[in-house]
Amino acid sequence: MESCIIQSPLGYTKIIGDENGIQTVTVLNSDEMFSDIIPETLEDCAYQLNEYFNGKRQSFDLKLNPQGTDFQKQVWNELLKIPFGKTASYLDLSKKLGDVKAIRAVANANGKNPIWIIIPCHRIIGSDGSLTGYAGGLHRKQWLLEHESPFKQQRLF
Structure with missing residues (x-):
């Protein structure tokens, strides 16, 4: 390694x-x-x-080998399907995995994602549109979402 x-x-x-x-x-x-x-x-x-x-890449082409349970790997594979500049909720992921009651398990697996940015766990937000927990810190999550947004916010001051 x-x-x-x-x-x-x-x-x-x-x-x-x-x-x-x-x-x-x-x-x-x-x-x-x-x-x-x-x-x-x-x-x-x-x-x-x-x-x-540097804003020159929107998707990654790498061989990944994350270590985790089968369920965690299923969640991480679903995260890989969320396009650049888009977001989803834990409920959305739970539905895609076929069990709407698995929201907490999905959230837990999301939080254990070992491959920052490349497996885009930062694209998961609350069902109400709010920023939710992020292992790297909410300030980093916000930065990443703004970085990927097609609508760049101009700072006035």
């Missing part, structure tokens, strides 16, 4: 993976040194994340 740390507008980002795919992408809440050398197996992931943050 190889790892590297890259800089992003939302903090240092750690990537872990190997020839079997990307296992984790996490934003760090500490100031760690970014990697001078990125392992070859992680270069494409780092490159695509940089393109995403």
Whole structure:
């Protein structure tokens, strides 16, 4: 298993993976040194994340290898189907998985998503349109949703 740390507008980002795919992408809440050398197996992931943050990429083309239960993997696969610039709710995901009563389980699986941004758990909002919990912090979730929005908010002051 190889790892590297890259800089992003939302903090240092750690990537872990190997020839079997990307296992984790996490934003760090500490100031760690970014990697001078990125392992070859992680270069494409780092490159695509940089393109995403620079507004030049809306989807990822990477081999993913997240570790989790079968149910978690089902939820993560549904997250991958939410298009760039769109959102869904836990209820929407529960319905797609065939069990509207599984909202809490879906929310729990969403919160355990190991591959930040690439598996877009940030695109999940409350049924009422509100921002809901986000492991990376609500300020990052808001930034990501604004970054992906087709309607860019201009700041007046």
